[in-house]
Amino acid sequence: MRNKFDEQLVLLNNELISMGALCENAIDSAVKALLESDTVLAADAIRTDREIDQKERDIETLCMKLLLQQQPVAHDLRLISSALKMVTDMERIGDQAADISELVTYADLSESKNDVHISDMATAVIKMVTESVDAFVKKDLTLAMSVIEYDDVVDGLFVMIKNDLINLISCNKLYGETALDILMISKYLERIGDHATNIAEWVVFAITGKHAGNGDGE
Numbered sequence: 554m555r556n557k558f559d560e561q562l563v564l565l566n567n568e569l570i571s572m573g574a575l576c577e578n579a580i581d582s583a584v585k586a587l588l589e590s591d592t593v594l595a596a597d598a599i600r601t602d603r604e605i606d607q608k609e610r611d612i613e614t615l616c617m618k619l620l621l622q623q624q625p626v627a628h629d630l631r632l633i634s635s636a637l638k639m640v641t642d643m644e645r646i647g648d649q650a651a652d653i654s655e656l657v658t659y660a661d662l663s664e665s666k667n668d669v670h671i672s673d674m675a676t677a678v679i680k681m682v683t684e685s686v687d688a689f690v691k692k693d694l695t696l697a698m699s700v701i702e703y704d705d706v707v708d709g710l711f712v713m714i715k716n717d718l719i720n721l722i723s724c725n726k727l728y729g730e731t732a733l734d735i736l737m738i739s740k741y742l743e744r745i746g747d748h749a750t751n752i753a754e755w756v757v758f759a760i761t762g763k764h765a766g767n768g769d770g771e
Contacts, residue, residue: 558623565615565636566690572608572643573686575601577679579650580745584675586657587738595654605647609640628759635759639689642748642755646682649741649748660734669717669735674710674742681707681749688756697760700753707746714739 579601586594616637619625625633681700688697718736721727758764 558619558625558629561615561619561623562629562632565612565619565633568608568612568615569636569639569686570690572605572612572640573682575605575608576643576646576650576682579605579647580675580679580682580742583650583653583657584672586654588672590657592658595657598654599651602647602651605644609644612640613637631759631762635689635755638755639686639752642751643682646745646748649745653738653741656734656738660731669721669739670710670713671735671739671742674707674714674739677703677707677710678742678745678749681746682752685749685752685756688753689759692756692760694757694760697753697756701750701757704746704750707743711739711743 579598582594582598582601585591586598616633619633620630623629681703684696684703685700687693688700715736718727718732722729722732754764
């Protein structure tokens with residue numbers, strides 16, 4: 554009985570890894586679409602968002618099956634309930650990558666995209682998403698805590714981009730409408746960082762029984 558349960562937990566881990574990889578691909582495609590003005594890549598990110606939505610439903614079904622059939626307690630219950638929370642944040646990461654891609658399809662950002670720290674911010678949030686899922690799979694509390702702390706780096710990049718935009722506008726190198734589009738993209742990336750932080754906080758809960766965000770126990 555326990556062996557069967559363990560096999561299903563391995564399947565859950567693999568599904569979460571797969572969903573995390575889809576999120577990374579969606580962010581990567583969306584930002585490359587922006588930097589290369591590539592609407593094909595933008596369409597790829599939007600299509601990947603739909604795959605992420607399906608993966609969320611698949612994982613939710615698996616988690617409910619585990620809860621109903623195995624009636625887990627203590628650590629196992631925390632593990633499955635944390636997975637249910639994590640897929641919600643991953644689904645929203647996919648939504649925000651799609652939102653960035655939709656902006657790329659109609660906004661002309663070609664003259665300004667390399668003058669701000671968008672690429673650096675995208676690299677930072679992809680790192681957070683990758684490491685938050687890794688922390689869950691490896692049950693690595695130290696890695697989860699480092700993801701939470703790294704959110705300050707992403708928040709700092711968001712401030713840098715705002716300053717970049719102010720400087721470009723003041724030098725008449727950027728139209729206000731374009732600046733708003735870039736600011737929206739950076740805000741989507743900042744929100745992705747927040748979702749990765751949420752994932753890491755649920756990892757902490759799965760391991761310790763305490764949520765890093767509010768200190769709640771079991």
